Amino acid sequence: xxxxxxxxxxxxxxxxxxxxxxxxxxxxxxxxxxxxxxxxxxxxxxxxxxxxxxxxxxxxxxxxxxxxxxxxxxxxxxxxxxxxxxxxxxxxxxxxxxxxxxxxxxxxxxxxxxxxxxxxxxxxxxxxxxxxxxxxxxxxxxxxxxxxxxxxxxxxxxxxxxxxxxxxxxxxxxxxxxxxxxxxxxxxxxxxxxxxxxxxxxxxxxxxxxxxxxxxxxxxxxxxxxxxxxxxxxxxxxxxxxxxxxxxxxxxxxxxxxxxxxxxxxxxxxxxxxxxxxxxxxxxxxxxxxxxxxxxxxxxxxxxxxxxxxxxxxxxxxxxxxxxxxxxxxxxxxxxxxxxxxxxxxxxxxxxxxxxxxxxxxxxxxxxxx
Amino acid sequence: xxxxxxxxxxxxxxxxxxxxxxxxxxxxxxxxxxxxxxxxxxxxxxxxxxxxxxxxxxxxxxxxxxxxxxxxxxxxxxxxxxxxxxxxxxxxxxxxxxxxxxxxxxxxxxxxxxxxxxxxxxxxxxxxxxxxxxxxxxxxxxxxxxxxxxxxxxxxxxxxxxxxxxxxxxxxxxxxxxxxxxxxxxxxxxxxxxxxxxxxxxxxxxxxxxxxxxxxxxxxxxxxxxxxxxxxxxxxxxxxxxxxxxxxxxxxxxxxxxxxxxxxxxxxxxxxxxxxxxxxxxxxxxxxxxxxxxxxxxxxxxxxxxxxxxxxxxxxxxxxxxxxxxxxxxxxxxxxxxxxxxxxxxxxxxxxxxxxxxxxxxxxxxxxxx
Numbered sequence: 211x212x213x214x215x216x217x218x219x220x221x222x223x224x225x226x227x228x229x230x231x232x233x234x235x236x237x238x239x240x241x242x243x244x245x246x247x248x249x250x251x252x253x254x255x256x257x258x259x260x261x262x263x264x265x266x267x268x269x270x271x272x273x274x275x276x277x278x279x280x281x282x283x284x285x286x287x288x289x290x291x292x293x294x295x296x297x298x299x300x301x302x303x304x305x306x307x308x309x310x311x312x313x314x315x316x317x318x319x320x321x322x323x324x325x326x327x328x329x330x331x332x333x334x335x336x337x338x339x340x341x342x343x344x345x346x347x348x349x350x351x352x353x354x355x356x357x358x359x360x361x362x363x364x365x366x367x368x369x370x371x372x373x374x375x376x377x378x379x380x381x382x383x384x385x386x387x388x389x390x391x392x393x394x395x396x397x398x399x400x401x402x403x404x405x406x407x408x409x410x411x412x413x414x415x416x417x418x419x420x421x422x423x424x425x426x427x428x429x430x431x432x433x434x435x436x437x438x439x440x441x442x443x444x445x446x447x448x449x450x451x452x453x454x455x456x457x458x459x460x461x462x463x464x465x466x467x468x469x470x471x472x473x474x475x476x477x478x479x480x481x482x483x484x485x486x487x488x489x490x491x492x493x494x495x496x497x498x499x500x501x502x503x504x505x506x507x508x509x510x511x512x513x514x515x516x517x518x519x520x521x522x523x524x525x526x527x528x529x530x531x532x533x534x535x536x537x538x539x540x541x542x543x544x545x546x547x548x549x550x551x552x553x554x555x556x557x558x559x560x561x562x563x564x565x566x567x568x569x570x571x572x573x574x575x576x577x578x579x580x
Numbered sequence: 581x582x583x584x585x586x587x588x589x590x591x592x593x594x595x596x597x598x599x600x601x602x603x604x605x606x607x608x609x610x611x612x613x614x615x616x617x618x619x620x621x622x623x624x625x626x627x628x629x630x631x632x633x634x635x636x637x638x639x640x641x642x643x644x645x646x647x648x649x650x651x652x653x654x655x656x657x658x659x660x661x662x663x664x665x666x667x668x669x670x671x672x673x674x675x676x677x678x679x680x681x682x683x684x685x686x687x688x689x690x691x692x693x694x695x696x697x698x699x700x701x702x703x704x705x706x707x708x709x710x711x712x713x714x715x716x717x718x719x720x721x722x723x724x725x726x727x728x729x730x731x732x733x734x735x736x737x738x739x740x741x742x743x744x745x746x747x748x749x750x751x752x753x754x755x756x757x758x759x760x761x762x763x764x765x766x767x768x769x770x771x772x773x774x775x776x777x778x779x780x781x782x783x784x785x786x787x788x789x790x791x792x793x794x795x796x797x798x799x800x801x802x803x804x805x806x807x808x809x810x811x812x813x814x815x816x817x818x819x820x821x822x823x824x825x826x827x828x829x830x831x832x833x834x835x836x837x838x839x840x841x842x843x844x845x846x847x848x849x850x851x852x853x854x855x856x857x858x859x860x861x862x863x864x865x866x867x868x869x870x871x872x873x874x875x876x877x878x879x880x881x882x883x884x885x886x887x888x889x890x891x892x893x894x895x896x897x898x899x900x901x902x903x904x905x906x907x908x909x910x911x912x913x914x915x916x917x918x919x920x921x922x923x924x925x926x927x928x929x930x931x932x933x934x935x936x937x938x939x940x941x942x943x944x945x946x947x948x949x950x
Binding site for chain 2: 227253322325326383384385386387389392393394396397398400402403418419421422425426428429432434437439440441442445452453454455458459460461462465469480481482487489492506520523543
C-alpha cells in the first residue's frame with residue numbers, strides 16, 4: 211500500500227515548561243479504516259529518530275515505513291481490523307514543528323529559541339491530533355523505546371482515552387547510563403564548530419558531530435552478540451590491516467555509513483531537544499512515585515522487553531510491571547528471547563507479533579462489548 | 581614512597597608493520613629491590629591511557645600511581661618481596677616514544693608519520709627494557725584491560741622469560757563491539773577541525789573531539805548499576821531541569837569534567853594509534869588459533885574477570901582459560917564479584933589482592949626452588 215503524510219495545524223500547544231508553541235503543525239499518517247463506532251483506532255508512537263511513516267510505501271522514495279513488518283493487512287497491527295495513526299513527535303524534524311521550523315515571530319528557523327519539550331508535551335500534541343480525527347478513545351497506544359515512554363505517558367495523562375497501552379523495550383525513567391550515552395551524543399554535536407550554537411540553518415550543518423552521535427547510538431541498539439554475528443572481526447575489502455586510520459573492519463565501515471546517512475535525514479538541534487526530553491523523562495515526575503503516577507490509569511497493559519536489550523534492559527520493564535501489579539492493574543509482561551539487542555522490537559518481530567495480535571484481539575473484544 | 585620516572589634509550593625497535601623506530605625511548609619506574617638471584621622481578625603493564633607511574637607518589641605533582649592500591653609494602657604486589665617495573669607503552673604520550681615525539685629525520689613531531697604499532701610491538705620494547713635492567717626471566721607480567729593483552733602477548737612471544745602471567749579484565753581478541761566503541765572515539769577526534777590530519781602540535785589540539793572520545797570511554801568503564809549508585813538521576817546544583825543544554829544531571833557534569841581533564845594529559849594522536857593497536861589485537865594473529873598461539877607458553881596463568889564488567893566480559897576471559905586448559909597448561913581463573921564494571925580492577929581490589937598475593941607467593945616458591 212502507498213501512503214501519504216498529512217499535516218494537521220493547531221493554534222497552539224501548551225508545554226510543561228510553562229510556555230507554548232503557536233501555531234503548531236503535526237505530520238501524520240493513517241492506515242486502515244476508522245469504523246462507525248470509532249472504537250478501532252490505535253496510535254503508534256515512534257522511537258527517537260523515527261517519523262510518521264510507520265507503514266506502507268512512501269510514493270516519493272519507495273521506502274517502507276519503519277514498522278511496516280508490524281502494521282498492515284494480516285500483520286500484528288492488522289489494518290483490516292484497526293485504524294492506525296502515527297505522527298511525528300513535537301521537536302522532531304520530519305514534518306512536525308521543531309527547532310528547524312520557521313518561527314513565525316522572526317521568519318527564521320527557531321534553532322535554540324525553540325522551547326524545551328518533554329515526552330508529556332509530545333503526548334499533549336498527539337492527543338490534539340487524535341481528537342481532531344474524531345476519536346474519543348484509543349483502542350491502544352503502542353511503541354518501542356521512546357515510543358514506549360509516550361505509551362506510558364498517554365495512559366497516565368489521558369486515562370479515559372486509552373483502553374490499552376503497549377510499551378515495548380522501554381523504561382519509566384531514564385537511568386544515569388542512558389543519560390550518559392545521550393550526553394555524549396549532545397557533546398559530539400555541540401563540539402562541531404558548524405553547530406554554531408544551533409544557528410546553522412542555511413549554512414553547513416554539524417554533520418561530523420551528528421554522525422559521531424549516531425554511531426554511539428548504533429552501538430547501543432545492537433547486542434555484543436549480534437555485532438559478533440553480523441561483523442565479527444571481518445576486514446572490509448582488504449586482506450591485512452591498513453595501519454593508517456582508514457576503514458579496516460566491517461563494523462567500522464557500517465558505523466561510518468550509518469553515521470553519514472543519518473545526517474541527510476535528521477536535524478542536529480532536534481537530536482539535542484529530543485535526547486533532553488528522553489533524559490528528563492521520569493513518569494513519577496510530579497507524582498512522587500510510579501505507583502502514584504499509575505493510580506488513575508484505566509488501560510490494560512502489555513509490557514514487552516527483550517533478553518539481549520542492554521540499552522533498555524528488562525529490569526526497567528519489570529519496574530513498570532511491579533508498580534502496576536501493586537495497584538492491581540491489568541498488566542501482562544513478556545520478556546522475549548532475542549539476540550538483536552534494542553533493535554529487536556524493529557527487526558525480530560516473530561514472537562512480538564503473536565503477543566501483540568492476541569492482546570489487541572482480547573482488548574477489542576472487551577472494548578466493543580462495553 | 582616518592583618515585584622517579586627514568587628514561588631508557590635504545591637504537592631502534594622493530595615493528596610488526598615491517599619498519600622500525602630509531603631511536604626509541606622508554607619511560608619507566610621501578611619499586612622495590614631486585615634480589616641477587618634476579619628472580620623477583622614483576623613487570624606491570626598498563627591499560628590504554630595509563631603510564632609508567634603505577635605506584636608511589638610523584639614528587640612533582642604529589643599524585644599516587646594508577647595502581648598504588650595494589651603495589652607497595654605489604655600490598656598485593658609486595659615491594660618488600662618483589663622488584664616491580666612499569667613502563668609507558670610504545671605509541672604513548674607519557675615519556676615513551678609516540679606520535680608526539682620528535683622525529684629525528686625532520687626535527688618535528690612524528691604526528692601521522694609515526695608508524696602503526698601493535699600490542700606485540702609494545703611488548704617487544706618492554707622486553708628490551710627488561711633485558712636492559714639485567715633480568716633474564718620475569719616472575720610475573722601483570723595488568724588489566726590493555727595491560728592484560730600485553731601480559732598474554734608476553735607469555736606467547738617470550739615463553740622462556742615469563743614464569744607467570746596475570747591477565748585481568750581482558751580478552752585475547754577485540755570484539756566487534758569493542759572495535760565499534762574505539763572507532764567512535766577515533767571519529768570524534770578526527771571530526772574535530774583542530775585535529776588537522778594529525779598535524780596540530782604547536783597549535784590547538786583537538787580537545788573537544790578528544791573529550792567526547794573520553795566520555796564514551798568512561799561510560800564503558802562503569803556498570804549500569806555503579807552509575808546508578810554514583811549518580812542516579814541527581815541534578816547538579818539545581819532544583820529543576822534547565823531546558824537548555826547546560827548541565828542538568830550529575831552524570832553529565834562528571835562526564836564533561838572527565839573529558840576536559842583528559843585533554844590535559846593525553847595526546848589525541850596517541851589515542852588513535854593505541855586504539856588501533858587494541859582493535860588489531862588478536863592473540864591468534866599469525867598462529868591460526870588461540871591454542872596454537874599458547875602452545876609454547878611456559879607460564880602459569882592467573883586469569884581474573886569481574887561480574888559487572890561489560891566492556892571486557894567474563895566470557896572473553898573464559899576463552900583464554902579454555903584454550904589454556906585444552907593444552908593442559910597451568911591456569912587458575914577467578915571471576916570476582918564486583919559492581920564497578922571494568923573499573924573494578926583499579927578500584928575494587930579487595931578480593932583481587934588476595935588472589936594475586938597467593939598466586940605470586942606460590943609462583944615464587946616454585947621459581948626460587950628451581
